[in-house]
Amino acid sequence: MSLSEKYGRTYHFPFSPGTTSDDRINTHYWEDVQQMNHIVHTEKLDGENNCLNQHGVFARSHAAPTVSPWTQDIRMRWQMIRHDLGDIELFGENLYAIHSIEYEKLEHHYYVFAVRCLDTWLSWEEVQFYAAMFDFPTVPELKEELVSGISEEIIHKTVIEFANEESAFGSADVISGSICTREGVVTRNTAEFSTADFAQNVFKYVRKGHVKTDEHWTRNWKRAKLIWEQ
Helix, strand or coil: CCCCCCCCCCEECCCCCCCCCCCCECCCHHHHHCCCCEEEEEEECCCEEEEEECCEEECCCCCCCCCCHHHHHHHHHHHHHHHHHCCEEEEEEECCECCCEEECCCCCCEEEEEEEECCEECCHHHHHHHHHHCCCCECCEEEEEEHHHCCHHHHHHHHHHHHCCECCCCEEECCCCCECECCEEEEEECCCEEHHHHHHCEEEEECCCCCCCCCCHHHHCCECCCHHHC
């Protein structure tokens, strides 16, 4: 039995090139977007999805807390806040270990992108509030838009443009060392929504051929340097 529910599976935009055989695509995303008032585009960072709740720090499985060496730092932070979390669950990108992108301007190793309370995913404003309350940054916000003022073509163009840019933290391909684009873009409803409606409120775009790690990654991983360590 899991100690908490895992982060919902994020469906791809139909024009996302980085899909794999087990990914899911929301071909009706525009109909879902039209039910919203505002959306926000954020950068999809290349790390590990780590959840912090009252029971511990979790990675992919929520059956038991993670004990991986690259979560040691965030597990130490969790010890300081665990009694204050209550029903709040923080979900963030843990960039402590380098994956397929090496970031050159990181000021932190953990960036919050979502907050859940019981059966509700909190609004983007509340995500920012709780991240600040627990002294964490949020993932880079790229743009917030009023849905009534945009079209499906505008969303498509906006996401593609952001996806083709370099990361807000500077991004280099871990194999070649050359500058590369950000991993992708996540677009979500800025309002809160039920966990049951996750797939209709969050969408992602992932670049093609993104993953450069293999089965030996966990034995040869490297710690990401922060900007003042470069």
